[in-house]
Amino acid sequence: MARSLVTAALATATALAALALVPLAPTARAAPAAVSDAALASRWAPIHYQDTDSSDYDADYLSKVDFDGEWNTLNNWESQDDSVARLTGTVYFSVVETGTHWFVTYSFYHPRDWEDFPDPLSLFTHENDMEGVLLTVRKDGSTYGALEAMVTVAHSDFYSYVPAGSPYTSGRESVDGPVQLQTYNGAAHPTTFQEAKGHGIYAKNGDHAPDSDGVVYYPSGTAEVPAGGTDNFVGYTLVDVFAGSGLWARRANAETYASFGTFRGDNGKDNAANAPWGWDDGNDGGDIPRGFLATDPAHLVSEYFAGKGTFATAYTRNSYR
Numbered sequence: 001m002a003r004s005l006v007t008a009a010l011a012t013a014t015a016l017a018a019l020a021l022v023p024l025a026p027t028a029r030a031a032p033a034a035v036s037d038a039a040l041a042s043r044w045a046p047i048h049y050q051d052t053d054s055s056d057y058d059a060d061y062l063s064k065v066d067f068d069g070e071w072n073t074l075n076n077w078e079s080q081d082d083s084v085a086r087l088t089g090t091v092y093f094s095v096v097e098t099g100t101h102w103f104v105t106y107s108f109y110h111p112r113d114w115e116d117f118p119d120p121l122s123l124f125t126h127e128n129d130m131e132g133v134l135l136t137v138r139k140d141g142s143t144y145g146a147l148e149a150m151v152t153v154a155h156s157d158f159y160s161y162v163p164a165g166s167p168y169t170s171g172r173e174s175v176d177g178p179v180q181l182q183t184y185n186g187a188a189h190p191t192t193f194q195e196a197k198g199h200g201i202y203a204k205n206g207d208h209a210p211d212s213d214g215v216v217y218y219p220s221g222t223a224e225v226p227a228g229g230t231d232n233f234v235g236y237t238l239v240d241v242f243a244g245s246g247l248w249a250r251r252a253n254a255e256t257y258a259s260f261g262t263f264r265g266d267n268g269k270d271n272a273a274n275a276p277w278g279w280d281d282g283n284d285g286g287d288i289p290r291g292f293l294a295t296d297p298a299h300l301v302s303e304y305f306a307g308k309g310t311f312a313t314a315y316t317r318n319s320y321r
Helices: 002-020 037-044 073-079 297-304
Strands: 047-050 090-098 101-113 126-138 146-154 157-163 175-179 181-184 187-194 201-203 214-218 230-235 237-240 257-259 315-317
Touching: 037 090, 037 101, 037 126, 037 187, 037 237, 073 101, 073 126, 090 297, 101 297, 126 187, 126 201, 126 297, 146 175, 146 187, 146 297, 157 201, 175 201
Parallel strands: 047 187, 090 237, 157 175, 214 230
Antiparallel strands: 047 214, 090 101, 090 315, 101 126, 126 146, 146 157, 146 201, 181 187, 187 201
């Protein structure tokens, strides 16, 4: 009986020793949780330096397109100064993606593109104004990816920028400068600068910095109104372009748009402001048509920059299409 117990114990010990020599399968690395469009847009939302002009500070405040409670854009010029309290900080965004990148577009709206001198021939002013920013974010395995490039809209010209450490270099278009990052709520955000009156957007740098006045908008998630023409912290909220009854859903609505991608307006030059799918650089080539910054950003970025590395242009998701 004792010998049987010893024999069984030896067999068990031998089996356990053999198991110890079997290599364990490597533990799979957990994939990052899928991030929502709203969370991605919030993570990379610009800290926005809005210049203001002392002759009419509030004409440079950001707002919603429907800030006056309705979508008729033919009265936005007149309604702009009825109540400054309605000019709450709002930025529109859209996200499309390929297998390698997210492309996040931000759109900044003002009821007036204006000047501080008379414009009797309607050469310099118009009702409604929307300019914007495109960010290219690589899917690097982290939750929010890595920022690699920025393109801004200033009237009929686009400008290209890259943050420190990006491999991107000049392609068809020259890189116009660096993207400066600023920490907010523990994360580095790109910084942008927007002109007073005409509202062209550029990367914030020494050449495009506010003078003694200006408003700094932060992506706090709360839509706030500046205290005046100089305010160092004003919150803004993000609104999805693809939201129900929003900008894209209304794209064929004649109350808001004069034609595809163009807002209705009858102050100054008629129908002169564009939604993201109407933005166009005047000289970047016929193969990058009007609207591609928002609707086909992978193609635009693939042409604008070199040195991109692995870069897919086929969309896994694109609600503009």
